Amino acid sequence: MLTLLRAVIGRDLRLAMRRQADIVAAMFFFIIVVSLFPLGVGPEPDQLRRMAPGVLWVAALLATMLSLPRLFADDHRDGTLEQLALAPQPLGLIVLGKVIAHWLVAGLPLVVLAPVLGVQFDLAADALGVLVLSLLIGTPALSGIGAIGAALTLGVRGGGVLLSLLVLPLYIPVLIFGAGAVDATVSGLGPQAHLSLLGALALGGVFFAPWPTAAALRVALE
């Protein structure tokens, strides 16, 4: 089982490395969206500090969305998805591998970039720490939940827009608790409660989402 997970993750990471433009594009999107806000709103530090968690989290959601349509589309187009569906292991396990690979490629870079971008908003050190932690816990949930949407819209014309309509509402809890954790730190309440709930969402997203995703993929392959 673990060898299969490793094989799927290794394969997807290798493919991503051969196609770095996709990763870089999503990262630049994140950087630019976050950087536009201080320019648009003005340099008032109090206002920026208050906006920071929400802006960074919304930008992270959108950047994740950007890479979701390709999660299964390439494999579907070249016939690899059929082979994965015919592998002698549960398809859900293969999907879990793909979700983990997606997070490593699309989620982890956001976590690394976030503190640098947070400085633009004059966030204090402890708030920056919680921001990184909340993204680290929350972005796997984004990959997991997003996989369901990506599988449901597979092969649909104009699937990208449909995918956003389907997945963004499901991201709302992650957004609320993720941004809430940073807010709570800024206002001195402590982020523990928010982070725990975020952790629960992430566990649910990563370990339960692959099964409905696998079912949706089988329907798409029929």
Added chain:
Amino acid sequence: MLEASNLECVRGERRLFTDLNFRLAGGEMLHLQGSNGSGKTSLLRMLCALTPAASGEIFWRGRAIAKLGEEFRSELCYLGHQNAIKEELTPLENLLSSAELAQETLAEDAAFDALAMVGLRGREDLACRYLSQGQKRRAALARLVNEKRALWVLDEPYVALDAAAVELVASLIGAHLQAGGLAVLTTHQAVAVPAGAVRELWLGDADARQRSQ
């Protein structure tokens, strides 16, 4: 070993075939024929349990494949219309990763030999997007060289191949049948398989069969 009973295929509003029955034993090959759109690919996908049949059942070793699931899939090798080749990877990486995903052990030397056998010597480390259509097909067919699974389901395996490669694939299928395996394939080319018994199955109306003969 492989048996279909009263299969029916409905695509959209059209009923492609009904009451399709066949039985295939070890060492036998089923050659599916029929005009375009007669349901050959649909039947192959049913045999892989990718598409459910509108009615009827398929049995593998006496048990329905819908119930067997992973047990059946571990004995099935499917090669579809698409090559299932990643353009960004090299033929060697493609071959090794497909073996890995099927949970088979394939030594790197064996993979090199397989690629040399299908005529890709010297191109093992070239990304597949630089290969021609026929070479990509060869890279996909290299999987068959070391394939030990009992049931091969091949959709138009000879498409885009030159005469030498067609002969090679036919000999691979022959060796597989001789070892007691089963094969189901569609092709519009008349290719003789060197060993094993070949059974033919026509899909579609009788007129189309008359015209093509």
